[in-house]
Amino acid sequence: MTARALMVQGTGSDVGKSLIVAGLARAFADRGLKVAPFKPQNMSNNAAVTADGGEIGRAQALQARAARIPSSVHMNPVLLKPQGGHGSQIVVQGRVAGAASARGYQNWKPKLAAAVRDSFGRLKASADLVLVEGAGSASEINLRRADIANMGFARTADVPVILVGDIDRGGVIAQIVGTKAVIDPADAALVAGFIVNKMRGDASLFDDGLKAIEAMTGWPALGVVPHLPAAAHLPAEDSVALDRRRETGDGGTTVAVIVLPSISNFDDLDPLEAEPALRIVHVRPGGALPPDAALVILPGSKATIADLAALRAGGLHHDLAVHVRRGGRVFGICGGYQMLGRRIDDPLGVEGPAGGVEGLGLLDVATTLTGEKALRAVRGRAEGARFAGYEMHVGETGGPDADRPFAVFDDGRADGASSADGRIAGAYVHGLYAADAQRAALLASLGAACGGFDYEARVEAALDALAAHLAAHLDLDRILTIAR
Known part of the structure; x- marks a missing residue:
């Protein structure tokens, strides 16, 4: 069996790539497909232990849960874990392989590409659909030469890309149009459409924005996804989420x-x-x-x-x-x-x-x-x-x-x-x-009195809500057709 594959990249960090992939994984799994999440390279100190005894980024473990399959080291073959001022620990297929500074890591990438290809091949051989998540921004052209996380992977593996922009942070038109302006034309040709994420208020007010982006990029709009409060019940991967937290709850x-x-x-x-x-x-x-x-x-x-x-x-x-x-x-x-x-x-x-x-x-x-x-x-x-x-x-x-x-x-x-x-x-x-x-x-x-809720059931309900939310605002049949 050889799976179809689709890659979700973002205009930047924390635009919602991880949750889009998790929601799609649950939605397509509920249609009877065997879905596997995959992130070639991740940088996070929020990690999870896999069913096969290694470690991967927490987001890929959540995506595996969304897909209703056990997690595996092959879902995130390269994990970078920042170590203060001493660069990052490099985890390859679940095991620590060494450490490097940000500049030194660039020399690792050609060697790591083989592990990425191996893990991706294993997932494709055992699934119907592989949902690939990019890292950071698709427009980091300064890192493109040896890239294994975004367009470098997509080009090598010939995987179509959906680009996600975040309207909540502002400037989403510039985010998406700017990405098209700076990336290589051959990379841009892999982009099969874009999603505008985290919309608050009346989405129809952005209809002209969608048309403007389509006209300036040539990429079709695949939908506008409103902000989903239930997503707050899902574990966050990036510590950037902590930067927004100072105090939560008002209990005694x-x-x-x-x-x-x-x-x-x-x-x-x-x-x-x-x-x-x-x-x-x-x-x-x-x-x-x-x-x-x-x-x-x-x-x-x-x-x-x-x-x-x-x-x-x-x-x-x-x-x-x-x-x-x-x-x-x-x-x-x-x-x-x-x-x-x-x-x-x-x-x-x-x-x-x-x-x-x-x-x-x-x-x-x-x-x-x-x-x-x-x-x-x-x-x-x-x-x-x-x-x-x-x-x-x-x-x-x-x-x-x-x-x-x-x-x-x-x-x-x-x-x-x-x-x-x-x-x-x-x-x-x-x-x-x-x-x-x-x-x-x-x-x-x-x-203090316990709230009496089932935490694991709350996470499952949030994944179901996320899948239903994406199904209501995106054309899942069209997205599945884009995968190849």
Whole structure:
């Protein structure tokens, strides 16, 4: 079997490519097609563990879920994970292959092209339709020569392209017409049409805009997609989404989340942000922890030592100490857990120059970063409640407080640590709060009422709503005809 394929590229980052692909994947899967998502190259610290034991960008895992198939490393063969000021870790077909600066990465691209072709071929051999997502902007002509993410891939694989522009940010006519003006004519010939995304208000007011874009580009308009509030219930991939968040919810219990420069797997927090009893406050270095915070969460980090330095430089270590003296609680996830200990050592230079630093000293544990990365799905119990999550980390952590583990997996392994009074805790496991029982246990411990909703069912309902939304505003039969 050889699948048809279609590529969704964007006029820029965060124009909605990922959700367009997810919605199309669910819509076409519901028509009985076997759909596979594919993103040749992704840059994100929000990653997911795949069914075949590697890691890919979170958006491709969501798209696989939308398509109702298990996730695979071949859905995102090249994943770049920024590491503070030390360039990016390069993950190839689910496994760490090395690291490079932005300029140095350009020399990697010819070697990575083979992995991209291999993974794309595997998906085409096992699906009816492969939906390919581009990265960033289609008009980055300065990177076109060795491009494997956008038009370079489309040309090599001979895949037709749909271009998505974002009207909500303004200038969508210039976005799309400007793309046509700067890209190579042979690349432009692959564009089979464009979509205007995130429309608010009366879409008919943009009818003349569509005609103007068609006249200036020669590309047909495939539809205008209105803003969909239900999309907020789906995990965001890009940390740019965090830039718009300062505070969510207006519940009576305040939870502060420390947002550091290399925050990773921040979708761990999405279920908590959906809880009506909670007020979630995002605090960045230089900001201040709210004095009424019942709990402070230190999320995961792709550059733990560098982010710990940023936390200290912004004075948040003083705020944390005051919070603890007042009787407040602190929970660290993965890299945040490592920061809570007495020390972090990086003898192999996993995150940058070899060395070590003092931790925050809130847990009596110490961490040594190692070259081996743990990538596995896990199930177990924590705080007396069941959970299902995943591990994605380098490092081994131990010490007296680890004798009071936060969680115990079903295979008997212990994870995390807790202080003697239980107010400070941390663990490596991600995805804890997507488990309704685990989230309810946390809220009960904070004296707050759980919202009582099924988080996973909410995500499924949002995917169904997204598919129905696209079906109402796009001609899916025409889009399927474009695929080849």
